[in-house]
Structure formats: C-alpha cells, structure tokens
Amino acid sequence: MVNNQKFQWDAVYDVAVLGFGGAGATAARFAADNGAKVLLVDSAPEGHEGGNTRYSGQMVGAGTDFEGLKNYHEHLAAPLKPDKKVFNALIEGMANMGDYFRKYLDVEPVSMKKLLANTPSTAYVTEYPELPDADSYDAYLVHSGVDDAALWKILRQKVLDRSDKIDVWYASPAKHLIQDGATKTVIGVQIERDHVLRNIKVNNGVVLAVGGFENNKDMIQGFLQSSYLSPIGTLYNKGDGIKMLEEVNAQLWNMRSFESLGQFHGLSLRQEEGARSTYALNVFWQESSTGSVIVVGDDGTRYFNEAEMNRHGHIYNHGDWVVPLNQNHPYMIFDQQKYDELKNEPDDGLKVPGFLEKAIKASSITELAQKIGKKPETLTNTIAEFNFMVEQGKDYAFHREPQTLREFSENGPYYAIALRQNMLNTQGGGRRDDHAQVLDPDNQPIPHLYEAGELGAPFVNKYTTGGNVADCLISGKIAGENAAAVKQELPVSGGINLNDVSINPNFDATSDEDNQKYSTSKNQYLGYSNQGMGDGVVVRTTLSDDGKIANIEVLKQTESDDYGLKAVQELPKKMIAANTYDVDAVSGASQTSKAIKEAVKDSLNKVR
DSSP states (O other): OBOOSSOOBSEEEEEEEEOOBHHHHHHHHHHHHTTOOEEEEOSSOTTSOBHHHHHSOOOEEEOSOHHHHHHHHHHHHTTSOOOHHHHHHHHHHHHTHHHHIIIIIOSOOEEHHHHTTTSGGGHHHHSOTTSTTGGGOEEEESSSOOSSOHHHHHHHHHHHTTTTTEEEESSOOEEEEEEOTTTOOEEEEEEEETTEEEEEEEEEEEEEOOOOOTTOHHHHHHHHOOSOOEESSOSOOOSHHHHHHHHTTOOEEOTTOEEOOSBTTTEEEOOOTTSOOOOSOSSOHHHHSSBSEEEEOTTSSBOSOTTSOOBTTBEEETTEEEOOOOOSSOEEEEEHHHHHHHHTSOOOSOOOTTTGGGOEEESSHHHHHHHHTOOHHHHHHHHHHHHHHHHHTOOTTTOOOGGGBOOOOSSOOEEEEEEEEEEOEEOOEEOBOTTOEEEOTTSOEEEEEEEOTTTTOSOOSOOOTTHHHHHHHHHHHHHHHHHHSOOOOOOOOSSSOTTOOOBOTTOOOOOOOOOOOOOOOTTEEEEEEOOSSSSOEEEEEEEOTTSOEEEEEEEEOOOOTTHHHHHHHHHHHHHHHHTSSOOOOOTTOHHHHHHHHHHHHHHHHTTO
C-alpha cells in the first residue's frame, strides 16, 4: 500500500485490471463495454500473457439445471461450506453458460459430455459421478477440441477489438495498491514499467486478476506445507496478488485449497525447479497404471491406488477425496515387462519425448533402492508385499482392482523414474462478495477494489473439470462491470489529494499491442496462422528462382520455451530440406507444429 502526501500521477484511467489471463481479459472487456477507459497490465512479456487459462484444457464448467448444479457443488464442497452468495453467483453463471457463449463469445457451445458419450472418459467430465446430481454437470468447449488455447484466443481478441478503450501493457507487473489513508479507498496502483514504478490513478475500480502463487516457494511452504510443487500453467503467477491484498488489510480465504493434475494423482516427470511441468506422462493412462508398476513415496512404500482415476490430484482417504501431503521424492517403479509395454505404446501425439530415457536401471531391487535413495529393505518389502497381494487377487493396502495387478518378475532388470507432484493452481486470495468486491476482516468491502479468477476463487474442497475457467468468465464479468460503475465523489482526506489529477507529461502510456509491419522483397511471401499456443505465428518464406523453398523465417512467435520453441527451431529446416510445408510435427509440440505448417502453407498460397 502506498499512502503519502507528496504524490504525482503518471496516468489516469477509469479502471485498472491487473492480470491479462482469462479473468483479466474478461474484466477489461466488460469494463470497456460499460464506458470505462481501461488499463490492462500483465507481468509476462507479450506472447506469454494468458495466465493459466492459456495453458488449460479450455473446458468451461456448465449445465442448465441450477438446482442440480447447486446440489452437486454443495456435495463437492462438503463437509466445508462455501460462501452462500458467492457460491450462488458462480452456479447461476454455470447454469447460463450456454447463453454466455452465444452472446459474449459468439460461438455455439460444444458439450464435452456429448463428445464423450458412451465412452469411459465421460467420467472425466463429472469427475465425481457418485455424488448427487453429478449428471447435471457438463463442460463446454468453444469448438470440438481441447488443449489448443482456442478459448484464450477468443478472450484475447475481445480485448484487441476494444483497443480504443483498453490499453495493454506487457512485462509490467503491478507492485502496490494506492489506498487513501482515511477512507481506505483504493484510488490507484503502482506498476513497474521499464524498471520504473509508475503511479496510475484509477477513478472507479481496480480489479485484481493476477492468479495465485504457484511459482512462489515461500507461499507454497507457508500455506500448503509443501517444499515445492511443479507448475503446470503459467510461470508468472508468483503471489503478487496475495502481497497486495495483505498490504490493504484484506481478509484472505481458501489459502489451503489448491488443485493438481497429471498421471496417477497429479504426478509428472521430475523437472528442475522453475520449469513448467510436462504433466502428461509418456504413456497412456492404462499402460502406466496397470501391471507390474507401482509408485512409492519418500520412504519407499506405496501411498495410493495407482489405478485410481485422476481427480485433480485428490486421492481417496477414508470416505472423502483429499489432496495428499505431497511426497518430495516419489518414484514410479516397474520391471522389464512393463518397460517393454511402455516402450511399444503407440504415440498419441501428447507424449513427453524422452520419458523412458529418464528411467534409472538396476539389476536388483536392492541396487535400484540404493540408486534412488530408498532403504533397500523397505523397497524390497514393498515389492514383496505387492507380489503377495497379486497372488491373493486383492490389494489389501489401497484396493486396486485385481485386473490391474501383476507380479514383479523375480529377476531384473528393474526401473525407476523420478516424479514430482504438480501444481495446477491455487484458489486462495481475498475474500470476495457476490459483486466481486474484496472484503476486509469485518466483511466490509474495501472501496473500489475488486477481484476475479483464481485469486480468491470460491472452491474450498473437491474440484471438478472446468470450474476455474468458468469462474474466470463469471467473476471477470461481474468485476469488470462493477469496477466500471462511476462512484460517488469521495472527500479529500489527510493523505493523498484525491482530486489532484496532475499528470506527468514525460510518461508515455501508449499501449504495447503489436502493430509491427513485416517487409518482403523479391520471391518473399508472408504467411500467418492463429493456431498454436501463443498469439499467432508470422513467417516469411523465400523461394529460389526455380520455385523451391530457399528459406523460412519465423518473424513472430510466442510459443512456450520448451517443446514449442523446439518446433520453431526445427520445423523450418525440415520444410526447406523437403521443399514442402507438409512435414511431420515435432514430438511434444503438435499445436506449435500445426501453427508453423499452416503459416508456411499460407505464405505459399500467396505465390499463386
């Protein structure tokens, strides 16, 4: 919080939205539609904005039966009790999500349940089919595809369509809220712009939509009692919203609530700290969780049913599904037969390249235990107990179905793969009301302060597919519209002069949106694609005099730095060598590969 008598403003806006993810894009769009001049900022550089929405599966929690959805979500929350008004606003939005898609996203919703009808995967939509009214729940898509950032691109385009009302600043993290000392009204925000703190006056409302603290180790330890969790989504959610909320004495809630995702109950191939998780293992669900394979925790013993359906990291615990105390060094253990099965599994285009190459090999269980830092006698006993239960046809420890069990071979070799617990997102943040206003410890709104999205989301216990994305759309709209409303003139306090609107004449508040033009010369053609996981791909293809592809330059791309960047570097070379855009995709980067191929194809079409 900043509260100081000597003050100069660098720019003035009606609404400031902090965070350009799904919730922030939505809030900015609806604030602009309600007459506000909006500043939308994000800590990520251009092309890496989008928060967790960009990396999500794009499924949006929905349905049509309000009472059924309400009953289902009450049982998801049980035995905890969500805030009634906020909870009802969320369910009302889900029950009307079809109209939202048509009216505000300009698409006809695609029902995930209908796409998966009569397949076992239908359970992934409801996630808790045993709960009352689970059938009322659905997940909507903007088209018949997932994991391709299609929803995010629509939300981003809605912002770009309002460029006359919305200024966008990238690589500009919000650092502090500016609060009047007497009235506690949030009247502005400090934003770090080109390494300088800029004071932005905000007339009507500030919307916090900066996401959670998935990339803040101290907060993960303090709030979640875990040493480290591997982030699945954006690397830019670092808990800045929590810090700003604490500065203005906001009431925090749901700080222990978080979600995971991945193989087993939310595990993935162990990566170095700070890298995004490759949360889908290099194997189909069925092959990695059946047969002679187990997962062991820090002490070398099993700690869950490996064949259990993933429920966003929750595992069964004495009648309920809870997020477990995470293991620091879990391992997947398997024998040679399972290794061969995994190696021969068909590639579905979603596998993590080099997964089996990470396997640690040993001739005996004792040797394997020593290599992975487990007590040999403990791991030996774990395998022996597992084999005994296979003989008995019953997993007495975790009730894995008999058909998923197979004894480990008596002779080696044996294998281990290091895993790490994933972090999908946190739910904690400021307690909000049904108008998206942030509340103080007395449950009173902090004037002019609003919140949307995963920061302070209302999910308190069990979670199901699409809930957070739905909340981004619902709370984002509520926050944007309320923040845009013109407020009554506030009195001048003994702190900052609220009526002092003198502006720094030397500061350029121009929007960062890309207006770059790309040049061409003889035999050069530009191509564009809006596929991929970023904000689009622009290429310049150069042809030789005899019409062959001589060069392909990727002029613009904002794909992820892992497999996406690999495709950017490798595909143009393949296309030049083959003299065609139609080459095999780079493993692990199917969406990025699709974008580059489409862009090059578009450039070649212009030759004619």
